[in-house]
Amino acid sequence: MRDLLKKIWFAVSFAACLGDQAAYSNTDPSSEPFPNNQFSEAQTNVGNDGNIRVLWNTFTSPGAAGYTGSILWILNKNGNFLSSGTPAVPGSIGFGQVSGVRPNILVKGQASGNTTLAFLFPGAALFGVWTYNSAGNLVSAVSYGPFAGTTIQDLRFATNGKIIVVWAPSTPPGPNEAWTLNEFGGIETVAGPFGPFANTFLSEVDLGGDNQQRWLWNSPRVNGNPGASPELLTIWTFNVAGQVTATAVYGPY
Amino acid sequence: MNKLLPSLLLCFALSELSPAYVLEGGKLQSSPTNIQMKLSSTAGSLSNPPAFPLSDGSTSWEQVFTASANIWNAVMANMRLTTSPSPATNLGTQDGINEAYFGTSVGGFNLDSNTLGLTAFYSDGTTIFEADIAFNSNYPWNSYRGPLLSNGVFDFRRVAIHEIGHVLGLDDINGTNPPAIMDLVVSNIDTLTADDIAGGQFLYGAVAKIAGEADIENPGFVQSREAQSRIGLDGNLRVLYNIFSAPGATGYSGSTLWILDGNGRFRASGTPQIPASTGFGSALNGKPDSLVKGQASGNTTVAFLFPGRTSFGIWTYNLAGALISAAIYGPYANTLIQDIRFSPAGKMIVVWSSAAFGGTANAAWTLNEFGGIETIAGPFGPYAGTVLGKVNLGPDNLQRWFWNSPPIDVAPGPTPSTLAIWSLNASGQVTSAVQY
Numbered sequence: 294m295r296d297l298l299k300k301i302w303f304a305v306s307f308a309a310c311l312g313d314q315a316a317y318s319n320t321d322p323s324s325e326p327f328p329n330n331q332f333s334e335a336q337t338n339v340g341n342d343g344n345i346r347v348l349w350n351t352f353t354s355p356g357a358a359g360y361t362g363s364i365l366w367i368l369n370k371n372g373n374f375l376s377s378g379t380p381a382v383p384g385s386i387g388f389g390q391v392s393g394v395r396p397n398i399l400v401k402g403q404a405s406g407n408t409t410l411a412f413l414f415p416g417a418a419l420f421g422v423w424t425y426n427s428a429g430n431l432v433s434a435v436s437y438g439p440f441a442g443t444t445i446q447d448l449r450f451a452t453n454g455k456i457i458v459v460w461a462p463s464t465p466p467g468p469n470e471a472w473t474l475n476e477f478g479g480i481e482t483v484a485g486p487f488g489p490f491a492n493t494f495l496s497e498v499d500l501g502g503d504n505q506q507r508w509l510w511n512s513p514r515v516n517g518n519p520g521a522s523p524e525l526l527t528i529w530t531f532n533v534a535g536q537v538t539a540t541a542v543y544g545p546y
Numbered sequence: 547m548n549k550l551l552p553s554l555l556l557c558f559a560l561s562e563l564s565p566a567y568v569l570e571g572g573k574l575q576s577s578p579t580n581i582q583m584k585l586s587s588t589a590g591s592l593s594n595p596p597a598f599p600l601s602d603g604s605t606s607w608e609q610v611f612t613a614s615a616n617i618w619n620a621v622m623a624n625m626r627l628t629t630s631p632s633p634a635t636n637l638g639t640q641d642g643i644n645e646a647y648f649g650t651s652v653g654g655f656n657l658d659s660n661t662l663g664l665t666a667f668y669s670d671g672t673t674i675f676e677a678d679i680a681f682n683s684n685y686p687w688n689s690y691r692g693p694l695l696s697n698g699v700f701d702f703r704r705v706a707i708h709e710i711g712h713v714l715g716l717d718d719i720n721g722t723n724p725p726a727i728m729d730l731v732v733s734n735i736d737t738l739t740a741d742d743i744a745g746g747q748f749l750y751g752a753v754a755k756i757a758g759e760a761d762i763e764n765p766g767f768v769q770s771r772e773a774q775s776r777i778g779l780d781g782n783l784r785v786l787y788n789i790f791s792a793p794g795a796t797g798y799s800g801s802t803l804w805i806l807d808g809n810g811r812f813r814a815s816g817t818p819q820i821p822a823s824t825g826f827g828s829a830l831n832g833k834p835d836s837l838v839k840g841q842a843s844g845n846t847t848v849a850f851l852f853p854g855r856t857s858f859g860i861w862t863y864n865l866a867g868a869l870i871s872a873a874i875y876g877p878y879a880n881t882l883i884q885d886i887r888f889s890p891a892g893k894m895i896v897v898w899s900s901a902a903f904g905g906t907a908n909a910a911w912t913l914n915e916f917g918g919i920e921t922i923a924g925p926f927g928p929y930a931g932t933v934l935g936k937v938n939l940g941p942d943n944l945q946r947w948f949w950n951s952p953p954i955d956v957a958p959g960p961t962p963s964t965l966a967i968w969s970l971n972a973s974g975q976v977t978s979a980v981q982y
Contacts, residue, residue: 371969372968499783541806541810
């Protein structure tokens with residue numbers, strides 16, 4: 294971990310020299326399997342504005358076969374219909390490589406009244422963000438990726454409605470990068486790339502109410518099935534510019 | 547021959563650049579080492595006694611002091627400080643008893659108007675035989691985090707951490723480069739820094755546990771993503787260390803809560819630790835079923851799902867790491883916990899299902915951050931071909947129930963033909979029902 298720490302500061306300097314240049318270039322998408330399907334955040338049907346969102350997934354036949362798309366409904370706090378999203382989400386969007394055949398769509402009701410959908414595309418190499426206003430009109434749509442040798446390790450909404458995207462090498466070891474996006478899919482923070490660090494894995498990126506990222510590294514890895522107990526937990530704190538502003542290392546114990 | 551060496555923590559002194567931690571030249575030789583706390587019993591001498599609970603929620607000076615000792619304990623391998631309260635007010639010196647109290651002198655040394663705390667320790671240069679701490683009773687005290695208050699009220703905890711550092715064998719640093727709680731001058735540094743930790747670990751080693759594991763991964767279907775939100779509503783981080791008797795995540799023996807500041811710096815550890823008998827549920831991979839939520843109040847709520855999913859518990863720690871409430875609910879006949887989660891606002895939602903998982907009648911509870919029940923809704927059902935898919939809590943802290951007919955929450959199955967949404971009030975009564 295002492296080596297890691299040295300690399301931390303080297304990486305910070307390196308990133309500062311590069312500015313916020315794109316970390317990846319376009320090539321074929323990765324075939325790295327995505328570990329999860331619909332995240333729990335997508336299950337939060339009551340938005341930050343108090344209204345309920347429901348995403349209807351439509352199929353051509355019973356048994357969830359023949360997915361054709363999804364329709365967003367915006368309901369008031371008592372479940373009464375307010376509006377539906379226009380256009381509907383086509384089947385070609387948000388239909389990721391998941392266990393089962395459900396679409397990979399995260400839904401977040403924003404405090405502004407808007408609704409943000411985040412899609413993970415097949416192969417987990419790119420993602421999209423659509424935002425509807427309270428009347429159900431699509432007001433923005435963006436997509437990012439694929440980037441060479443890269444897969445999406447995590448895609449989620451923070452409690453305040455921001456989006457966190459964690460990029461990882463499709464064939465480890467390799468660097469990690471994490472983005473923070475606003476409710477319209479605009480990139481607010483690009484942190485990284487950092488790594489790889491020997492026997493060290495980025496286990497989680499979290500966003501505080503201050504909109505600053507925290508990266509939690511484990512050495513060795515603990516994300517899979519029970520394995521060796523980690524010796525080190527390293528926490529990096531970033532500013533909104535994506536620069537490391539503080540590090541803390543705990544262990545070994 | 548023992549000699550008396552006073553260590554002083556002065557305020558209002560000018561700071562200057564200084565190297566890393568400084569050693570006093572002696573250290574404690576046996577672990578555990580106890581410090582007798584005569585704080586409440588001498589608090590009558592305080593010129594400006596605060597109201598309790600203190601600003602960080604602590605309910606006694608002993609609680610703050612113990613948490614301060616635990617901060618050091620968390621980073622040292624071969625030394626564990628214990629504390630014990632004492633109602634006595636007599637202050638002994640060179641009696642072999644380590645003491646902490648409020649007063650204006652210790653070991654014959656007076657605390658002047660610039661001295662917040664003073665530690666007198668007795669050492670032969672390699673062994674510290676005794677250390678006594680006096681906190682200046684002429685100052686107004688409280689316990690808080692962050693920058694020093696402009697009203698002149700000092701943070702007892704950071705001064706206690708500093709003085710305990712002297713007990714361990716660390717000397718003052720005259721200047722804050724690198725930053726350190728062991729600086730001669732009290733400052734906005736409110737907990738151990740890397741330099742302080744390095745000093746403590748130089749004296750007592752860095753290996754504190756047999757094996758530790760940061761609970762980062764998703765432990766299974768029970769632990770919702772909210773549990774992964776390591777940053778609390780107060781901006782501080784929480785880490786739950788799961789302790790195993792051997793590598794390979796075998797022999798789970800309990801968990802330790804750490805409360806870190808927004809930059810990941812250690813602030814407090816939860817006392818007591820979570821025993822293995824608590825929170826070791828039916829999770830994936832044999833990992834404990836513990837949910838952690840940092841509350842806006844600064845408290846930390848830990849929820850446990852017990853094996854068999856028939857009962858759950860809620861423990862709440864304050865910002866100082868002291869356990870301030872504990873509650874357990876269940877088991878109830880033929881009833882299982884279908885879901886347990888924190889809402890974004892820090893409330894807890896527990897969904898009960900009758901008979902067996904996927905059963906027919908349901909009830910849902912809303913609990914506050916201390917495990918107190920605020921709402922009991924239900925039981926409702928059974929309804930033919932209908933399953934309660936989810937209970938959600940809105941920003942208004944009112945429950946919404948989402949019914950599916952047929953169920954859609956599991957692996958791909960029939961497309962649901964009906965979605966019903968119930969809205970409930972705080973009394974658990976259905977106030978509206980909409981069906982699509």
